[in-house]
Amino acid sequence: MEPVKASTPLEHHSKPSMMKETKRKRPLINDRVKAILCLLPSIILITIFVYGFIGWTGYVSFSNWNSLIPDFSFAGLKNYAYLFADFRFQADLRNTVFFTLFFIMAVLVAGLILAILLDQKIRAESLFRNIFFFPMALSFVVTGVVWQWVLNPSTGVNLILKEFGISPMWYTSVTIIPGIEWGKIEFGVPVAMIAVVIAAMWQMTGFSVAMYLAGLRGIPDELREAARIDGASEFKIFTKIIFPLLMPITVSVIIIMAHISLKIFDLIYAMTGPGANFVTDVPGVYMFETTFRGNYYANGAAITMIMLLSVAIFIIPYLISSRKGGS
Amino acid sequence: MSVRIVSRPIIYAILIAFSLFFLMPVYLMFITSIKPLDQITLSQMWELPKAIDFTSYKEAYQKLAPNFLNSIYLVIPATILSALLGSLNGYVLSKWKFRGADWIFTAVLFGMFIPYQSILIPLIQFLREIELYNSIPGLVLVHVVYGIPITTLMFRNFYATVPTEMIESAQMDGAGFFTIFRYIMIPLSIIAFVVVGIWQFTNIWNEFLFAVTITTSEQQPIMVALQNLSGSQIVQWNVQMAGAILAALPTLLVYIFLGKFFVRGLLAGSVKG
Amino acid sequence: MKKTWSIILTISLVFVFALAGCSSSSSTGGDSGKKAGKEKPGKATLDIFSWWTGAGEEDGLKALIELFKEKHPDVKIENAAVAGGAGTNAKAVLASRMQGNDPPATFQVHGGAELNEGWVAAGKMETLDDLYVQEGWSDKFPKELIDLVSKDGHIYSVPVNIHRGNVLWYNKKIFAENNLEAPKTFDDFFKVADALKAKGITPLALGDKEPWTATHLFEDVLLGMLGADNYKKLWTGDIPFDDPKVKEAAETFKKMLSYVNDDHSSRNWQDASQLVGTGEAAMNVMGDWAKGYFSNDLKLKANEDFGWIATPGTDGLFMVITDTFGLPKGVKNPNDVKKWLSVLGSVEGQDKFNLLKGSIPARIDADKSKYDVYGQQTIEEFKTAGLTPSLAHGSAAAEGFLTKVNQAVNIFVTQQKVDQFVDSLKAASSELKK
CATH class of the missing domain: 1.10.3720.10 (MetI-like)
Incomplete structure (x- = not known):
């Protein structure tokens, strides 16, 4: 429904001559492109810094990178299995x-x-x-x-x-x-x-x-x-x-x-x-210590993925419901 | 009229009791910070100092001053940039909606709730790649990016209250996208800028996780330095408390003078503006 | 309108900034310009990377830098020390610099696994065999110490100082008043501890707010129970951690824990040493950096107020913690680095540093007379003692293993379940490089 709103001005105020209307139509389209262009940097930044990075962290959590030197070989669920069997994580x-x-x-x-x-x-x-x-x-x-x-x-x-x-x-x-x-x-x-x-x-x-x-x-x-x-x-x-x-x-x-x-x-x-x-x-403290002090990057990544999941369970329904309620 | 469940004296008794609970740490923090080290003993913990002694402030200041400056260099550009970016986004998302804009907005908002730990490993790799790791500009970038959701939210909700008719009549007069933004939206949203500015200022000043993982020693903002103050040496409680007061001062001052706007930001942060 | 312009300017800045942000993220090659801009003109600076920022050690480092400047005035040298977290911050920075192929000219690293299994194994270090030959060092450092900084027959760093880990500090007054002798064996220890407990004195002070202190105590128990040879075999995998001997050591460790102060988990090592200093507790196991704390911070007199002895069962053994400096691969000025390392390894350099830091020189031919009573005695013992690598300080095993041991110890201190403890040590030992 919202996109309609943006185009309504034309209809409402189209009383002046046809000439004027066509004149204004061009910059308006231009403006909508500008609007999207203005939003674009933020969208790109969020896509990379939020979703891209989460994806990368997820990838690390399935890898063998548990030392100073990155090792992206596939480890399956090893890191998760380790955590759930770990006293500290429990x-x-x-x-x-x-x-x-x-x-x-x-x-x-x-x-x-x-x-x-x-x-x-x-x-x-x-x-x-x-x-x-x-x-x-x-x-x-x-x-x-x-x-x-x-x-x-x-x-x-x-x-x-x-x-x-x-x-x-x-x-x-x-x-x-x-x-x-x-x-x-x-x-x-x-x-x-x-x-x-x-x-x-x-x-x-x-x-x-x-x-x-x-x-x-x-x-x-x-x-x-x-x-x-x-x-x-x-x-x-x-x-x-x-x-x-x-x-x-x-x-x-x-x-x-x-x-x-x-x-x-x-x-x-x-x-x-x-x-x-x-x-x-x-988990926040464990992740910090194991990743940045013990160099267990894959384990740390797995901890954060579990944290993310637990937050998402609350937040995603909330966001979706408030989006519906808001508009 | 409002609900009357209990009598007045009880209301005041409860409020005062809670106030004491809220003020107790402040009282302790303050009197501890103006005592010399030898007066900081268990038996004297609650007593006023015999003489006011500012040496702990001097020491805390010496230790924290460079980090205090770091925080200022961090907070000012990060706040300004994220407020501007947020206002632009909010303007587009409230007045120039396009198909899918609401979904994009929701997807952007999610970025505000994620545990930042879950992006930390790639973030550090990335900052190292662009050579901004362990630098204040790097932290500014981080705070601007992860400030996008909240600032966009606040501005979008604010601009939603601006009547569409205003935009329409401006368009009638031939005003374009940027002209409307500059001459209508920005002047109308000075309050929103204040609210968002205060909110970002407070949050970035107080932030710890990014600060402790992205910067080290000389580059560290104040909160990390404060935490280090309580590190491995003998705990000098008076210096630590003086340090805590120094670190908290800017945000406290902002709260004292602009508290109303701070609370508005707080409420706006709950998604439903 | 000026305002208009400034706003437009800032907005466009945001844009440039945001676009720069995404363009550089899409292609990492975009930052090559920046890298070039950062290149130092002419000679590269010799940045000395360490975590020596405390009292004493910072002075020592500065004295070394001064000495270097006198000898090599043409080389630009810079103190790049990183404070905080007893070296953990610095190690994190170092790791990021090494991974980013931006190594410091030289950096502080504990001899042993931290060097060998960390940086050498990662192929990040140059060998220093020729420097040792050139300086004639091979008989100036104890052989076991050189082994600690060597991997596969090549030497990779120069030791600057020696700290001893297996020291039992005790309050002389308490011992004299109760007619007690400093314990040499575990039997003695428990007898003394019982006597003290009966008098209402805390026998052993512990401050494991940071878990490494408990690990430090445990490694000394391990050494005392197993002896040097078996202790070393733990790190090569020749003796597994579920060996009955390890279990026995864990039992002894557990028994010792029943003699510690109640509030151990809210204290750090200084707080624990303080208990001994003030006479609230009688004994404390800590590395000999505690001596600096006793004499400088608590103003106590060595051999009068506080005394020391090797931890039970470790007489003649020396749990060695040595700070060393090496030459990373890919530095721009390897010859300058070697000049620095020569200064570090010289008698003059070692004395300058260690007198201020409060440790003893790693060379066996340093001038003993300059040191205090503790230092003189330790220098003597160092010459003849059997050296063993410290676990708690990263010499015996890699950082990853240590992290897990610290966790296991933290749990053990509370739960005191020996079997579970040994199991987790065994599980963690799969991290050990053979």
């Missing part, structure tokens, strides 16, 4: 699953609560908003460095926790709860990962607050008023009217947060590193 998958779950939950819940509270026509709203938003302007590296200090096993926060009977060593704990044997690893929640979740939540909650706040502000007051007149309780108004209306925002936040957490690297690299027994390791 641990990475576990860590990513729990990090993603907890991180998204924390961001959603805290974001929704704070947005609702901020929407209560309170005093100093902009001050509170600024406090909740500012960490987003920081780098994950800064967040990692700072939280490393805040949560250091021998520092203040942990001394307070000690009063409640929590050992300060939780920060580097290798405990997995509940720790069911699964493959080579213990499956469960790695305690040390909680520290990373807290730091990540600190940084990203502002995003969900902003999203929910925008959503709440977009809900017309008449809706609530009407419900109130019908005698609905405030709680009911929220669960039956507001929450469903916020659903698309919730989905957006989940998708955005999921793609951040599935590819997370800098926060963990700066804050905890892979951790003892790889309790805080994630």
Whole structure:
């Protein structure tokens, strides 16, 4: 339908003489060529730098390039088979699953609560908003460095926790709860990962607050008023009217947060590193170390292809649905 | 009226509690950075320093200044170039749609969500090939290219709000593709340029993965240098915190003065503008 | 309007830029112009590539460069050191330069597998046989050291310094107060450790935030349990990693781990050494760069505050970590590089560097009297000791194997499952070149 739009001007404004119309038609066609030409460099760049490079990485992941010297001989699924049998990669998958779950939950819940509270026509709203938003302007590296200090096993926060009977060593704990044997690893929640979740939540909650706040502000007051007149309780108004209306925002936040957490690297690299027994390791860190420190290029490429796949599962349906919704 | 679920004092109590949680690291970061090393002990962690001491800033500055400059040389051209490219793309994709334009747009958008690790190996090979590996221009190129999706998205959504009638009447007056872009779209989209500019500035300044894999030592931007500061030597927390503050300062300042635009960019980044 | 023009100019710049971007990506030949532009006019600079950027070592390198300038004022020399990550950053840069056929004039490389299985095997190094003959070096370095920088009978690099890996550092005060002797065997070690534990002192300090420190401890246990010959056979594949002897070593390693500080995984090696320095822990296994940390950073006195002894079972053995420099293929100025290597290998050069770096010279005829008490003793021992290559520092096996060993060790430190550990070592050993 859109291409039609571009050509409509001619029809609409064709009241002047025929002469003029033919005169204008030529530069217009010219303009459409110009438009495509302007887009072309970007398309070429994206084709090469995104799709071409992904293809090349995929090719490397099927090769034998696991040393300093490139070796593109075909290795089949060897690199993938290696990873899925690898303790470290299994641990990475576990860590990513729990990090993603907890991180998204924390961001959603805290974001929704704070947005609702901020929407209560309170005093100093902009001050509170600024406090909740500012960490987003920081780098994950800064967040990692700072939280490393805040949560250091021998520092203040942990001394307070000690009063409640929590050992300060939780920060580097290798405990997995509940720790069911699964493959080579213990499956469960790695305690040390909680520290990373807290730091990540600190940084990203502002995003969900902003999203929910925008959503709440977009809900017309008449809706609530009407419900109130019908005698609905405030709680009911929220669960039956507001929450469903916020659903698309919730989905957006989940998708955005999921793609951040599935590819997370800098926060963990700066804050905890892979951790003892790889309790805080994630594919991003593993890929970095194995590729650029150990020269296992094919293994590293295989890790990234798995990462890409996990992100694509979320993103492609989302992109397609929002494309339909958008136009 | 909005929802009233809980009473006012409770609202404020919760908000203040969360604010404390958000500000705690900042407080620690700040007081640690102005303490001399010998006052940084467990028992004194939360206390205000006895005397303000800026030596850690001096040390952090000495160590980070070259990298700080690198970041500036990186961020300014990369932001400007990617904003211009994005506005051009957004203009075409919103006002000069052609068959398949939406599919192309979706395909371009995908580039914004990929884990950049998955293009890193060929990217490095490629940069080495064109001799831009380990250089700031190389990083600029990378950020411009991978900034295309987000900047295009933001501008496309912005230009979609410009009434088509304006374009049509301009065409009536004989204005062509570039004239419309220059005299109608750009003046109309100053705000979009600010939003996109701030967004790209913040993101590129804070970026770490490309920076750590594409550059080394003297070429490294600030974030990598900050991370190295916590490297293998004895951890001097005061210097590290001072370094973190220095590294965060530009984006924080931008946030403080132009926060509104930053949040707009944030919301625009969620695809549905 | 000026503004208009500037905008048009920038837009066109974007275009040129974008088009340049895609044209150069479609044909890599497009950058030949750039390459030519980069060519240095006249004589090529001698860029010395290393990761010597820390205190001491940087001074040592600068002193060497000064010495070279005095002797060869006509050669342009440049310090191209890369900081960060204890050499890992530098190695990554080096790998990319070598792959891009843009080698530095000469570069720092650990003797052993890092040199031989890495760059020599890749066909990237020139042999230095003639330089050794010309300088008469063949009897100036220990034979076992020359073997470490040779492959298939050809010599490929010049050792500058020697660090010893198998050193057990201990807090003298603690040992004196508890009437303990520094342990020479594993039995002694465990007796001492039990006595210390009973007193509430952490017997062994470990800081394995970076896993190589645990690997470092493990290699010294391997050496102590297997002896030099069998230890070396591990790297040639003559003794497999599932040999009962390796298993026994892993058991001993495991037992040692039960004596370490609780917070080992949040500490780095300096933090661990600090525990020994301040008396919170009694012993620590670390290479002799820890001596510099004890005396320079912690201001402790050698042989008074801290003492040292070879790690259990390794008396008379010397886990050697040697930094060497070689001549890559394809450099523009091989003769200048050889001049640099001659300076490196000279007594004068070695003394200039090592006194500042805190290591000992690789030559056996250097002037011992210039060194401190630790240095003098180590120089003496180096002359007669049996040399063994370090695994944790890349001398025993290639980088890839080491990466996997570090992973296995990281897992083992927590899980302490000996069988699983030995299995993963065995699996990783398929990487070893025969």
